[in-house]
Amino acid sequence: MELRSVEELMDLLYACRGSWDAPGLLRGRxxxxxxxxxxxxxLRRRRPADKELQVAGLVHAIGPLLRPGDAAAHPAGAADAVRGLLGERVARLVREHHRSGRPADDDLARLRQADEEARAPGVDAGVLEDWRTVLDLVAARNSRLGAVD
Structure with missing residues (x-):
C-alpha cells in the first residue's frame, strides 16, 4: 500500500488507536x-528544526496495520507506504529504525532512542491533529523535490 495523501496517512494514524505492538526492549506493549x-x-523536543526526523517518529509504527501478523515486515511495509508521500529520508529512517547497524547514523540513533523511551502509559503527547501542518510541510517539500528530478 502506498499512501497518496496526508489525509490517507492521518486516517491510518488514527486507525492505530487501540492497536498494540510487541513488547519493546525495555518495556511492555x-x-x-x-x-x-x-x-x-x-524528537520535536530534541530536534525542533528537523521536521523529517519528527515525522519519521510519527509514522514509524504504522507497519502492524499494513502487514498484520508479519512483524519482520513491519518496518519495510511502513517505509514503502510513506516513501512517495514523505520522501526517501523518512522512508529510510522508518525502514532501518530497528536495525542494530549504522552506529554512526545520528538520526537513526535518535529515532531508536525516542522509540524506546516513548512507551510510557498516560503521558500527554498532544493530539494527532497537531501534526497535520508538519505532515503537509514535509509532503509538500518532498513533492517539490520530486518534481525537480
Whole structure:
C-alpha cells in the first residue's frame, strides 16, 4: 500500500488507536497511536528544526496495520507506504529504525532512542491533529523535490 495523501496517512494514524505492538526492549506493549505521538514529541523536543526526523517518529509504527501478523515486515511495509508521500529520508529512517547497524547514523540513533523511551502509559503527547501542518510541510517539500528530478 502506498499512501497518496496526508489525509490517507492521518486516517491510518488514527486507525492505530487501540492497536498494540510487541513488547519493546525495555518495556511492555504500547498503544501504537500513543506511541507514535510520544515518539514524535520526543524528537520535536530534541530536534525542533528537523521536521523529517519528527515525522519519521510519527509514522514509524504504522507497519502492524499494513502487514498484520508479519512483524519482520513491519518496518519495510511502513517505509514503502510513506516513501512517495514523505520522501526517501523518512522512508529510510522508518525502514532501518530497528536495525542494530549504522552506529554512526545520528538520526537513526535518535529515532531508536525516542522509540524506546516513548512507551510510557498516560503521558500527554498532544493530539494527532497537531501534526497535520508538519505532515503537509514535509509532503509538500518532498513533492517539490520530486518534481525537480
Amino acid at each position: 504500547v498503544d501504537l497511536h500513543q506511541h507514535a505521538l510520544q515518539t514524535a514529541a520526543l
